[in-house]
Amino acid sequence: MNMHMEPDAVAASMNPGNRLALAIVDPSSAGYFIAKRALERGFMCIAISLSHAAPADIDFSWSRDCLDSNFDALVALDSYDAIMPGAESGVCLAEELAARLGLAGNDPETTARRRNKTAMAQAVAEAGIAVCRQACCRSVSDCMAWAEATGYPVVVKPEASSGGDLVRVCQTRDALSQHASAILDKPDRYGQNTRSVLIQAFMAGDEYTVDGVVSNQVLTIFAVGKYRKINLNGAMVYDKIDFLAPSDPAVDRRMLSYCEAVTRAVGVRVGPVHIEVMLTANGPLLVEIAARAHGGIGASVIDASFVPSFIDAIIDSYIPGASAGATGQIIRKKTSSIAFLISDRAGTLVAAPGIGNIRSLTSFVRLKCFTAPGDAIPKTVDLVTCPALVELSDDDPGVIEADIERIRELERSGAIWEIA
Structure with a gap:
């Protein structure tokens, strides 16, 4: 049951016991199990839909769709005690909303470190932590030049992929050219156009x-x-x-x-x-x-x-x-x-x-x-x-x-x- 009510009605009639209200951004993947547990514990659980529709078999207290033209206004008037991501696709919006509403969350100014693999590796390296050799490339020719200088095999992936999406080990020039071409300027699993790829030295282990x-x-x-x-x-x-x-x-x-x-x-x-x-x-x-x-x-x-x-x-x-x-x-x-x-x-x-x-x-x-x-x-x-x-x-x-x-x-x- 997905209810769609105005925020003032939500506050007045849907939470009479003043229960804690937890919102899950994209409640797919792990978010499905988090939502079920929140409801088992007596919390209100709200679905904020992003890349996937809210699971039909969970009785969410109410739902919001980020594509709704009134989304920002509705969320601002809602009452939340916590906002968390349910899947990789929900990380950015969850961090942004939590900060906007003064709730616990990670700093949206540094979200790239947790979503973009180039920014992630740079932050880790700057902290003095060992990382593998890698580069961000915006063209197939840049990928080829880096691989020739570094040596094969190499690992190639979108900068913001998840779940192994489009991650390949390329043993040869032809394989690298073909896979880098398949990534660049093509949508990833979340529908985002991929402008660059991350190429890494192969890590044996x-x-x-x-x-x-x-x-x-x-x-x-x-x-x-x-x-x-x-x-x-x-x-x-x-x-x-x-x-x-x-x-x-x-x-x-x-x-x-x-x-x-x-x-x-x-x-x-x-x-x-x-x-x-x-x-x-x-x-x-x-x-x-x-x-x-x-x-x-x-x-x-x-x-x-x-x-x-x-x-x-x-x-x-x-x-x-x-x-x-x-x-x-x-x-x-x-x-x-x-x-x-x-x-x-x-x-x-x-x-x-x-x-x-x-x-x-x-x-x-x-x-x-x-x-x-x-x-x-x-x-x-x-x-x-x-x-x-x-x-x-x-x-x-x-x-x-x-x-x-x-x-x-x-x-x-x-x-x-x-x-x-």
């Missing part, structure tokens, strides 16, 4: 995610995720991610201190951070940092796998006087992984007959599909083209590993997707 919450300008790390990739016809695609507690002996302590320093350098002073790091032979190097929670089902998996609550800590970090909920040691209460499903070709999805086999796996928890019968299904080359996510959990990691291998067997046999 293991890829990790580090997820935490900043409250009172102190970072609490909740989970460290370790990715595993597989080679699919020359493309390195994501196979799975395992989540570890920050105190786990398998976690390199250098990553934790590195991420704390990076968080300060880019100016995150409140709310969630999602940091991607390569652990190289010379130590950790930043891939990127985002001032929002882990996307997809990641935030929910972390919340279910560790205590105290990750999602409650995100919410509380924005509420003046609230406990961030992250005192003491972060403890993993169950072993969890996310498997990334793969489609080895593009086409139209006719059916998904193998989904029942996945649901019957011993460690199966839930499935999140991004495409439905009748939709176009892309060939999987990155996170953005992953057709579905599977949450797996079992006390025995060997059971999870066996279930992931079963998923790959189903994919290799063509049993999961029927594609025309």
Whole structure:
């Protein structure tokens, strides 16, 4: 139920108990789970729509659309106790609105450090923190010149991409020319025209995610995720991610201190951070940092796998006087992984007959599909083209590993997707 009422009516009739009102900018991805938790806790929850429509299965207290000609006036008259991003696309507007309304948030004057990868790397380097060699290029010829001087392979991506959107490892001149051309002056996943690309030296090592919450300008790390990739016809695609507690002996302590320093350098002073790091032979190097929670089902998996609550800590970090909920040691209460499903070709999805086999796996928890019968299904080359996510959990990691291998067997046999 999405209600559209004038702000004075909202204040008078929709919040008679004077409950805390939390607005989520683009409540998709992690924002979906944050909104559900806010409502479970008895808060009012408001959807500020941006790149996605508000989820229809959440009973938002009211909603605002940033494309509405009266948006600024309506928001100014609304009453909010906190405004937070639900997805990468909501970071800029959430920071701007929070500052405008005098609420807790990150400084909108430095938003570029948390969204633009060139500005991000510059801020980190200026703080004396190691970063990989990289350059911002506005033409294919500039990309080629930098790569020739630096050496292949190189990583090429839009400056403000997220979720692996248009991120490619280019081994040759031809591959670099083709991919840089595909990015420049083309819309990214949020519809923004890409005027420049970021080109980076390839970082060899293991890829990790580090997820935490900043409250009172102190970072609490909740989970460290370790990715595993597989080679699919020359493309390195994501196979799975395992989540570890920050105190786990398998976690390199250098990553934790590195991420704390990076968080300060880019100016995150409140709310969630999602940091991607390569652990190289010379130590950790930043891939990127985002001032929002882990996307997809990641935030929910972390919340279910560790205590105290990750999602409650995100919410509380924005509420003046609230406990961030992250005192003491972060403890993993169950072993969890996310498997990334793969489609080895593009086409139209006719059916998904193998989904029942996945649901019957011993460690199966839930499935999140991004495409439905009748939709176009892309060939999987990155996170953005992953057709579905599977949450797996079992006390025995060997059971999870066996279930992931079963998923790959189903994919290799063509049993999961029927594609025309």
